[in-house]
Amino acid sequence: MWRRVASLSSFISSSNSSFLAQAACRLNIWESLTTGIAQQAKGVIVPKEKTPFITFVLGGPGSGKGTQCIKIVETFGFRHLSAGDLLRREIASNSADGAMILNTIKEGKIVPSEVTVKLIQKEMELSENHKFLIDGFPRTEENRIAFEQIIGVEPNVVLFFDCPEEEMVKRVLNRNQGRVDDNLETIRKRLKVFEALNLPVINYYSQRGKLYKINAIGTVDEIFEQVHPVFRAFEQVVG
């Protein structure tokens, strides 16, 4: 939804070259002008565009990303997009990429960026919500760059759930959700991939001042106590 309204902005500025239209766009008042016109014409209320607010949720396998995302959604009303869930949905729907994705997940490797970014993009475009939690993505520097190029925005916040390996292994082995990658052999591979490919992404966002490191040891509620203030601080900005 946010993307569809955003493209309206470029339509207006490119199709109407009058001085007034261009000046209005520059002054960022195109929205109120066009909203008024549309209301007069049709007597309907046009939804107000909101800038997307994007949080990347990172951490090793089993560090508790998905668990904390559920609590963030409950408390702050975000749209939760788990990249892993989107990929598993592709497998379940027997899509053209399904077999390739299944093999990649079984090996603990990373699905090509274009495939994952397109799935995320589709969900973002369909969403009525402008606040996104993108869970388990980007996994690699290549993922990160592909997202920036295709979606055209950077995250506002990056959460990193910092968890010792032995705790992550214990949690994954106890998860019991029938995931093809929740076995010791694949977990070891996923941990290696996390260290080699995902930590550089985390370091990148740390250098950009966007990283919020959360100690992922403790009860679910204790961990959420660290997460809560991060979103509280942004509440006014996010809307």
Ligand SMILES: Nc1ncnc2c1ncn2[C@@H]1O[C@H](COP(=O)(O)OP(=O)(O)OP(=O)(O)O)[C@@H](O)[C@H]1O
């Ligand atoms: N603080 C916690 N203490 C103990 N167990 C937890 C905690 N948080 C989550 N768990 C459990 O650990 C398992 C892994 O959690 P979760 O699925 O949220 O991790 P994840 O980071 O999303 O993992 P993955 O990257 O593999 O999807 C789940 O069974 C979950 O219930």
Ligand SMILES: O=c1ccn([C@@H]2O[C@H](COP(=O)(O)O)[C@@H](O)[C@H]2O)c(=O)[nH]1
């Ligand atoms: O951006 C992504 C996210 C995930 N994968 C693959 O899926 C599995 C499971 O992901 P979870 O986040 O743990 O649910 C992961 O090990 C990768 O194989 C991916 O390729 N790209």
Ligand SMILES: [Mg+2]
């Ligand atoms: Mg998860």
